Amino acid sequence: MDHHPKRIALLGSTGSIGLNSLSVIESLGADYIPVSASAHNQWKLLAQQAHDYHLEKVVLTDTTHLDKLVEALNGTQTKVLGGPDHLVDLVMDETVNTIIVAVVGISALPAVMAATEAGKTIAIANKESLVVAGCLLMPLAQKHRATILPIDSEHSAILQAMHSGRRHEVEKIIITCSGGPFRNSTTEQLSQAKLADALNHPTWNMGPKVTIDSATMMNKALEIIEAKWLFDLQTDQIEVLIHPESIIHSMVEFRDGSIIAQLSSPDMKLPIQYALTYPQRLHSTSKRLELNQLQQLNFQQPDLDRFASIRLGFEVAAQGGTAGAVLNAANEAAVDAFRQHLISFNQITELTEHCLRNHNYVENPNLEQLLQADSQARKQVRQFVTDSKPTKC
Numbered sequence: 001m002d003h004h005p006k007r008i009a010l011l012g013s014t015g016s017i018g019l020n021s022l023s024v025i026e027s028l029g030a031d032y033i034p035v036s037a038s039a040h041n042q043w044k045l046l047a048q049q050a051h052d053y054h055l056e057k058v059v060l061t062d063t064t065h066l067d068k069l070v071e072a073l074n075g076t077q078t079k080v081l082g083g084p085d086h087l088v089d090l091v092m093d094e095t096v097n098t099i100i101v102a103v104v105g106i107s108a109l110p111a112v113m114a115a116t117e118a119g120k121t122i123a124i125a126n127k128e129s130l131v132v133a134g135c136l137l138m139p140l141a142q143k144h145r146a147t148i149l150p151i152d153s154e155h156s157a158i159l160q161a162m163h164s165g166r167r168h169e170v171e172k173i174i175i176t177c178s179g180g181p182f183r184n185s186t187t188e189q190l191s192q193a194k195l196a197d198a199l200n201h202p203t204w205n206m207g208p209k210v211t212i213d214s215a216t217m218m219n220k221a222l223e224i225i226e227a228k229w230l231f232d233l234q235t236d237q238i239e240v241l242i243h244p245e246s247i248i249h250s251m252v253e254f255r256d257g258s259i260i261a262q263l264s265s266p267d268m269k270l271p272i273q274y275a276l277t278y279p280q281r282l283h284s285t286s287k288r289l290e291l292n293q294l295q296q297l298n299f300q301q302p303d304l305d306r307f308a309s310i311r312l313g314f315e316v317a318a319q320g321g322t323a324g325a326v327l328n329a330a331n332e333a334a335v336d337a338f339r340q341h342l343i344s345f346n347q348i349t350e351l352t353e354h355c356l357r358n359h360n361y362v363e364n365p366n367l368e369q370l371l372q373a374d375s376q377a378r379k380q381v382r383q384f385v386t387d388s389k390p391t392k393c
């Protein structure tokens, strides 16, 4: 371990990645100290975490129940802040050297940018920030010597496999994909897919947004773009392969033909821990993979006709510029509409493609232009939903 303890700000402590992060931090012992945390509206759980981990600061980004949180923590050592702007305060705390970004959506983007400029270590689960603003974040990280480490399991696997060779020896990466609950569904079945089915992921237990993204495979589109930025790859160096067992989390193929894969049980604690202990590996109590119990590992090519989202992912990764912001925002707004039963399952990808085809592309955008592209795409989706007078499905 480098000489000083990791003092951690955990953005999104009440979600699926957030809770796993706290249990990893606890298991790693005294050198890993949670200093501050944020939640959106789960104020009771945040108050409990502040108490259990003796947090110095907490932020509730949705201020509706801020007074209740203030009251719950009255008389304790925890400082309570309200509103999304304060996420930046958590990462800019001089005593914090490590940030875990486990919020969903792009609300943490200003905090991620600030932490990058401050040269901190950023363990990032939040793929949206990279998809939207990878073109700004990665050069900024290089300039300020910030370390951005992926928590997303595929990208963690790629980072681990990359250590088997040197960067210029990498020929391509192979991102694996469980295929989600509709891997074998027909086009007809996909058009009838219901919310409950989309939320029923076969191998991973995750938050609702990323679970629906796995069902449409838009999650893989986001991950293609995320990988392009994180590892500085050309689109033709990225492949997607369906692997239903979710045991191989991704692979790197080197120029001599060797393919290095990372295997483990599907449990986010391992990539979270790797991002926190990198480049070391520390002991973990994660469930061990019993290879002799595995009958087989299967692979198949993704069907880009049934899952057009993957095709969009490659297109957007090649385009760069504002395209990532549009794909991410349109998809997020469409997923919201699907969750409210306002559009059908197939319309999530169709609407996202529509927004991509009808946006004012900017090749080298600044943050303001990226956020504009984001809000424009959300507006387009909402407009479509209003205009189409949908029948509840």
Ligand code: NDP
Pocket (backbone or CB within 6 Å): 011, 012, 013, 014, 015, 016, 017, 018, 038, 039, 040, 041, 042, 043, 061, 084, 101, 102, 103, 104, 105, 107, 108, 125, 126, 127, 128, 151, 152, 153, 204, 205, 206, 207, 208, 209, 210, 268
């Ligand atoms: P969850 O929905 O379980 O948790 C989201 C967290 O963010 C909660 O703490 C929530 O607070 C907070 N939050 C929600 N909305 C906002 C907002 N508008 N502003 C600030 N904070 C907000 O999500 P996951 O943990 O599943 O995912 C988090 C991120 O990690 C996502 O970007 C996802 O794509 C990525 N990821 C997740 C994986 C997983 O296994 N879950 C795997 C790989 C990547 P509250 O609880 O109060 O609502």
Ligand code: MG
Pocket (backbone or CB within 6 Å): 152, 153, 154, 223
């Ligand atoms: Mg993933």
